[in-house]
Amino acid sequence: MKKILSILLALVMLVSFCACGQSVTEPQKTTEQVTSTPEVTSNTPENTEPIVITDALGRRVELPAVANKIIALSNVPRMVVYLGLADRVVGYSGSDPASITPLTAYSYAVRDLWADVPIVGTDAGGNTDYYPEEIIAAKPDVIICSYTEDVVKNLETQTGIPVVSVAMGNLFEEDYNQSLLTIAQICGVEDRAEEIIAYIDACLADLDKRTASIADSDKPAALSAAATFKGAHGIEGVRIKDQVFTAVNAVNVAVQDTPGDNSTAVEVDKEQILAWNADYIFCDYGGVQLVKQDAKASPDFYAQLKAYNDGHIYQYPSSTSYYSNLEIPLANCYFVGSILYPEQFADVDLNTKANEIFKFFLGVDDFMSVLNEYGASYGPIDFGNNE
Numbered sequence: 090m091k092k093i094l095s096i097l098l099a100l101v102m103l104v105s106f107c108a109c110g111q112s113v114t115e116p117q118k119t120t121e122q123v124t125s126t127p128e129v130t131s132n133t134p135e136n137t138e139p140i141v142i143t144d145a146l147g148r149r150v151e152l153p154a155v156a157n158k159i160i161a162l163s164n165v166p167r168m169v170v171y172l173g174l175a176d177r178v179v180g181y182s183g184s185d186p187a188s189i190t191p192l193t194a195y196s197y198a199v200r201d202l203w204a205d206v207p208i209v210g211t212d213a214g215g216n217t218d219y220y221p222e223e224i225i226a227a228k229p230d231v232i233i234c235s236y237t238e239d240v241v242k243n244l245e246t247q248t249g250i251p252v253v254s255v256a257m258g259n260l261f262e263e264d265y266n267q268s269l270l271t272i273a274q275i276c277g278v279e280d281r282a283e284e285i286i287a288y289i290d291a292c293l294a295d296l297d298k299r300t301a302s303i304a305d306s307d308k309p310a311a312l313s314a315a316a317t318f319k320g321a322h323g324i325e326g327v328r329i330k331d332q333v334f335t336a337v338n339a340v341n342v343a344v345q346d347t348p349g350d351n352s353t354a355v356e357v358d359k360e361q362i363l364a365w366n367a368d369y370i371f372c373d374y375g376g377v378q379l380v381k382q383d384a385k386a387s388p389d390f391y392a393q394l395k396a397y398n399d400g401h402i403y404q405y406p407s408s409t410s411y412y413s414n415l416e417i418p419l420a421n422c423y424f425v426g427s428i429l430y431p432e433q434f435a436d437v438d439l440n441t442k443a444n445e446i447f448k449f450f451l452g453v454d455d456f457m458s459v460l461n462e463y464g465a466s467y468g469p470i471d472f473g474n475n476e
Contacts, residue, residue: 160231167414
């Protein structure tokens with residue numbers, strides 16, 4: 090009998106040990122499950138099936154799989170940052186990260202990530218140059234650029250790597266959206282491209298809803314000056330076609346009476362600036378110092394400008410820096426709207442809205458503080474002699 094009891098006791102103890110073992114290992118499984126789902130998911134593509142891309146030149150380009158390593162040239166580096174693909178870039182065209190300012194927002198945001206990524210080309214000053222040997226050494230899956238067909242063919246021949254050309258992209262227009270969608274298809278992040286397009290559309294719809302019903306006769310006249318195109322300009326550099334003004338239905342005095350109406354921006358005589366005599370003048374930060382210097386050199390001219398006398402010459406971060414930004418102009422829209430139509434934008438806190446925009450495109454918190462510290466803030470230009 091004692092022998093039977095001993096056997097039963099041994100069995101009970103064995104079962105107890107097994108139960109204890111399960112209670113110890115179960116929490117480990119739970120912890121593993123939580124930590125395996127990070128807040129920022131990996132950009133590594135899962136699709137290994139061949140894909141065929143029809144690029145902006147109408148070329149059919151076959152890729153063996155979704156691209157994990159990309160060379161980004163011309164305006165593409167900016168777009169890949171917006172798409173959350175900065176970690177897949179193994180070479181890009183641009184400037185030395187050490188010389189990048191917050192006005193080239195996309196590059197500034199990833200300057201640490203790209204610190205050791207080779208620069209394999211440049212488009213500075215509109216001069217296209219790329220380095221085939223460096224591109225080959227980076228071993229990319231694909232080269233994405235915004236070049237013409239002859240340049241694309243040469244690049245493909247010299248490197249033996251598939252090349253996809255996308256449109257440079259006009260601000261807030263369909264060709265920009267299509268470029269984002271094409272890059273997203275190459276890299277398997279179509280959802281992110283759709284998210285970007287939807288966000289832009291929502292902002293533009295919001296801006297239009299606030300301003301579309303205001304009669305032109307009730308709107309102040311505005312001028313976009315000190316525009317950045319082929320370098321910085323003073324007050325004579327004006328935007329004829331200003332997407333920021335269009336987004337808020339502003340009365341742009343430069344739309345009429347400007348020769349070369351096929352251009353986006355031109356230089357005009359000061360007499361023309363005076364003839365327009367806009368109520369409000371908005372200047373790219375990149376040209377503000379030139380405007381200030383000119384005001385000191387030509388005080389009589391500025392004394393005749395209504396906007397100068399009223400303290401209505403404003404600065405905002407430059408829309409263009411190594412091609413056109415997307416996030417800065419969108420934030421600029423809300424700034425311009427709040428100045429021209431304060432009642433319609435009374436519920437908008439510019440700092441909050443701009444930081445929301447920058448966070449969405451760049452993944453950076455409080456980028457407004459970065460711009461402010463650099464000097465590219467939003468507000469009236471301080472000429473030192475007018476209230």
